[in-house]
Amino acid sequence: MINETIKNAIQENSEEMVAIRRKLHSEPELSWEEYETSQFVFNYLTELGIECRKTEPTGVIGTLKGGKEGKTVALRADMDALSVEELNVDLPYKSVTSGKMHACGHDAHTSMLLAAAKALVGVKDQLPGSVRFIFQPAEEVATGAKAMVEQGAVEGVDDVFGIHIWSQIPSHSVACNPGPSFASADIFKVHFKGRGGHGAIPQNSIDAAIIASSFVMNVQSVVSRTIDPQQPAVVTVGKMVVGTRFNIIAENAEIEGTVRCFDAETRDHIEKQLKVYADNTAEIFGGTATVEYIRGTQAVINGEESSELVRQVAAEAFGENVVYDEKPTMGGEDFSFYLDEVPGSFALVGSGNAEKDTQWAHHHGKFNVDEEAMATGAELYAQYAWAYLNK
The missing domain is CATH 3.40.630.10 (Zn peptidases)
Structure with missing residues (x-):
């Protein structure tokens, strides 16, 4: 040989x-x-x-x-x-x-x-x-x-x-x-829209920082609670941009992250769940969410x-x-x-x-x-x- x-x-x-x-x-x-x-x-x-x-x-x-x-x-x-x-x-x-x-x-x-x-x-x-x-x-x-x-x-x-x-x-x-x-290596981007306002008057605003932070904490349960533990998967939020000033409640928040897995069905499931989690998290606080999912390598x-x-x-x-x-x-x-x-x-x-x-x-x-x-x-x-x- x-x-x-x-x-x-x-x-x-x-x-x-x-x-x-x-x-x-x-x-x-x-x-x-x-x-x-x-x-x-x-x-x-x-x-x-x-x-x-x-x-x-x-x-x-x-x-x-x-x-x-x-x-x-x-x-x-x-x-x-x-x-x-x-x-x-x-x-x-x-x-x-x-x-x-x-x-x-x-x-x-x-x-x-x-x-x-x-x-x-x-x-x-x-x-x-x-x-x-x-x-x-x-x-x-x-x-x-x-x-x-x-x-x-x-x-x-x-x-x-x-x-x-x-x-x-x-x-x-x-x-x-x-x-x-x-x-496989994919990218997701989420834009959360709230309603800005003065930091001293939170009751008149919808805080995009709170929405985004809640999403970052909760989205890990997509892997830990909705996927077969014998199917490896990773959801990582690597970037979050939110707010403009210390005393202004944020109107917008931008999140970017990556999804990694080996199984096609798992990949499809995570893509769908990211949108479900984003929409529901935003709705709880009265905001909205827009999700972009970009498929990279297989x-x-x-x-x-x-x-x-x-x-x-x-x-x-x-x-x-x-x-x-x-x-x-x-x-x-x-x-x-x-x-x-x-x-x-x-x-x-x-x-x-x-x-x-x-x-x-x-x-x-x-x-x-x-x-x-x-x-x-x-x-x-x-x-x-x-x-x-x-x-």
């Missing part, structure tokens, strides 16, 4: 891969702004002799056709950075742009997939099929994958595989359990055959001890839009190493990657493609 030529190529090109990652890390670009990054990727693939095209506005799709007929497997990496101030002050390759940072590992994903592409070119003649390389923008705003799908990223693809560097599990470990992996559900193949590849390539059982996360990932179209799976490659200070949570200003673990990710990409096409 494991191709030794691929393994050797990854090791031989590991320094170049790390250098590319450091370049990308120092030059972060936000979602839908990945112009320099995508041009670098396009040029690199073109120099490898891989047929590639750009998608609008900042994606890249490459296709490596093997020497034999067969299926097509797609490998995906995301490229965008975050609006985060980097706190790694002594890092020689820290972000050169204030307020922008690769705080989630997408710089590593892009570098690993480029290294995998280079390794697969070396076994091109023996490949029974084709490998599609998807370099995706705008994962952080959950719209990039959908746009790539709409522009043909998985047309003719039989299986899709993605990787996320994961600082919360030990370096070099590989986790890819069948079933739920990442939760839940990432790993296919059984694909995830089992990942685990087999990891065990054969790196040893049984690297295969790691990680619990599903309530984090969101727009890789789900690819899995809506074709079978596949999404793996986590460990990068957590306290000795190297790479155990920080994703999206934190001190997030960093154990660069030695990138070789594991790059080889997993390439060996998975080889194993899938040869199975």
